[in-house]
Amino acid sequence: MSISYLKEILTNGNNIVCLLGKATAAEQGCDLYREDFSYDVESRYGRSPSEIVSSTFYNNRPEVFYEFYREDILKRSGEPDDLNYSLRQMEIDGKLKGIVTRSFFDLSGRAGCQNVVSLYGNIEKNSCPHCNKEFSSDYILTHKPLPKCDECGTLIHPGIALSGEMLDSQVMTRAIEQITAADILLVLGTDLQSRLGSMAKYFNGDRICLVNSYSHYSDQAADCVCIGNISAIMHEAYPAEKNCREDRRFRPAQRRRKFLGSLSRSDSDDKGDKPRRSLIVRDKFSARRRLSIFDVD
Numbered sequence: 272m273s274i275s276y277l278k279e280i281l282t283n284g285n286n287i288v289c290l291l292g293k294a295t296a297a298e299q300g301c302d303l304y305r306e307d308f309s310y311d312v313e314s315r316y317g318r319s320p321s322e323i324v325s326s327t328f329y330n331n332r333p334e335v336f337y338e339f340y341r342e343d344i345l346k347r348s349g350e351p352d353d354l355n356y357s358l359r360q361m362e363i364d365g366k367l368k369g370i371v372t373r374s375f376f377d378l379s380g381r382a383g384c385q386n387v388v389s390l391y392g393n394i395e396k397n398s399c400p401h402c403n404k405e406f407s408s409d410y411i412l413t414h415k416p417l418p419k420c421d422e423c424g425t426l427i428h429p430g431i432a433l434s435g436e437m438l439d440s441q442v443m444t445r446a447i448e449q450i451t452a453a454d455i456l457l458v459l460g461t462d463l464q465s466r467l468g469s470m471a472k473y474f475n476g477d478r479i480c481l482v483n484s485y486s487h488y489s490d491q492a493a494d495c496v497c498i499g500n501i502s503a504i505m506h507e508a509y510p511a512e513k514n515c516r517e518d519r520r521f522r523p524a525q526r527r528r529k530f531l532g533s534l535s536r537s538d539s540d541d542k543g544d545k546p547r548r549s550l551i552v553r554d555k556f557s558a559r560r561r562l563s564i565f566d567v568d
């Protein structure tokens with residue numbers, strides 16, 4: 272289908288939620304999703320990335336874990352591009368109510384998006400397990416070899432989910448609530464059968480728009496499908512205004528302070544729009560479920 276149809280839907284829609292898949296992060300230069308990444312890591316560390324990004328490895332060999340986290344995740348986290356700024360523009364225009372993603376690179380957050388639910392964590396939200404103080408990626412990059420809390424001296428936990436750890440069911444519940452409340456679901460960089468894309472089953476709204484780099488048989492469940500370069504398609508369908516990009520100069524902590532007021536207002540506005548189901552997530556998203564950030568999306 273044509274991009275003009277997507278443009279029409281996004282321009283006329285007012286209650287949009289985005290499922291943001293990993294294919295978009297790959298386009299934006301995040302090395303984790305490069306095809307030869309596993310081979311590259313194994314040749315340097317003698318371990319696979321999924322072995323390293325586990326609670327066992329983090330607890331037993333924290334120096335190596337943090338070397339990997341700095342060199343192979345934080346320093347190769349890509350840059351926001353047209354896609355992220357399109358989403359930011361939609362948020363500024365009051366159309367986009369939230370983004371749900373399995374990527375932890377925070378590209379949309381770095382582009383200025385405020386309401387991002389990161390199912391597998393966020394590299395900018397590293398925290399002290401003892402006193403809960405949060406630390407940015409800059410703090411992790413500059414405190415070697417082990418980044419410790421400057422308040423209590425405890426080893427900081429990375430902002431990303433480690434395999435073997437509990438999944439935060441509250442985050443998943445928040446994601447599902449957003450999807451359920453949306454009128455338009457914008458699925459970017461994943462298909463409707465993936466772990467992320469299959470969350471479309473919680474969608475009760477009018478239209479599903481899908482933009483992806485590859486075709487999939489499940490595309491037929493979407494109302495509007497565009498296949499190609501995801502960032503280029505989004506830029507054409509909903510280009511960001513020039514001043515939208517200026518948000519980049521704010522670091523996440525500064526942005527949070529700057530937008531704290533507007534965030535709480537929009538939250539209460541959302542609740543008034545339509546009644547929401549109260550959701551309790553069990554079974555599939557159980558806290559006991561083992562997870563891996565390297566699962567196919």
Ligand SMILES: [Zn+2]
Binds near residue numbers: 399400403422
């Ligand atoms: Zn602490």
